[in-house]
Amino acid sequence: MLVLLLGIAAFFGVHSVRIVAAGWRQRTIDKIGLGAWKGGYSVLALVGLTLLVFGYGAARTTPVIVYAPPFWLRHVALLMLVPVFPLILSVYLPGRIKRMAKHPMLVAVKLWAMAHLLANGMLADVLLFGAFLVWAVLDRISMKRRPPSTVPSAPPGRFNDVIAVVAGLALYVAFIMKLHRVITGIDPL
Numbered sequence: 335m336l337v338l339l340l341g342i343a344a345f346f347g348v349h350s351v352r353i354v355a356a357g358w359r360q361r362t363i364d365k366i367g368l369g370a371w372k373g374g375y376s377v378l379a380l381v382g383l384t385l386l387v388f389g390y391g392a393a394r395t396t397p398v399i400v401y402a403p404p405f406w407l408r409h410v411a412l413l414m415l416v417p418v419f420p421l422i423l424s425v426y427l428p429g430r431i432k433r434m435a436k437h438p439m440l441v442a443v444k445l446w447a448m449a450h451l452l453a454n455g456m457l458a459d460v461l462l463f464g465a466f467l468v469w470a471v472l473d474r475i476s477m478k479r480r481p482p483s484t485v486p487s488a489p490p491g492r493f494n495d496v497i498a499v500v501a502g503l504a505l506y507v508a509f510i511m512k513l514h515r516v517i518t519g520i521d522p523l
Contacts, residue, residue, distance in 0.1 A: 338393045346382070353472050353473055353476040403452060418446050418506070419503070421442035426485070429492070430495050447463045447466040451463045451464060
């Protein structure tokens with residue numbers, strides 16, 4: 335469990351600098367350069383992600399039950415996950431979905447985390463998915479007081495939403511049928 339907690343601290347620590355210390359972040363970038371900042375950020379994020387993955391896997395071998403969700407919540411979770419991939423793709427394919435969601439990546443993270451919290455009640459699940467949910471909420475709140483950032487994306491187009499939905503739903507089906515099991519070892523069905 336310690337490795338999972340260290341992973342959460344490292345991964346979300348680096349991802350939260352902009353939320354809690356935007357001024358320090360900018361001063362550091364000005365001092366060391368954007369390339370060095372991105373390099374250090376990437377290394378710390380990768381170390382955190384690695385600790386998260388291994389810590390979560392290790393914590394699952396000795397499960398601690400926090401709550402036992404009813405079986406039917408798995409179906410609710412699967413429904414909640416349907417828009418996640420289209421939302422993620424809409425970040426890079428700007429159209430109506432991106433405009434309406436405002437911050438589709440954060441909406442996707444919140445839906446993903448909430449769905450997993452509904453379907454899983456072990457301590458490792460609560461810590462991992464709860465951390466993602468709290469981070470996404472705090473990041474969304476912090477966006478109100480900082481200048482918007484740009485994300486490299488395709489040019490706006492009238493077919494971008496269709497592409498995001500069709501490709502996103504195809505990814506969802508692939509994840510449910512095979513990829514989730516391959517990546518995590520857990521069959522969501």
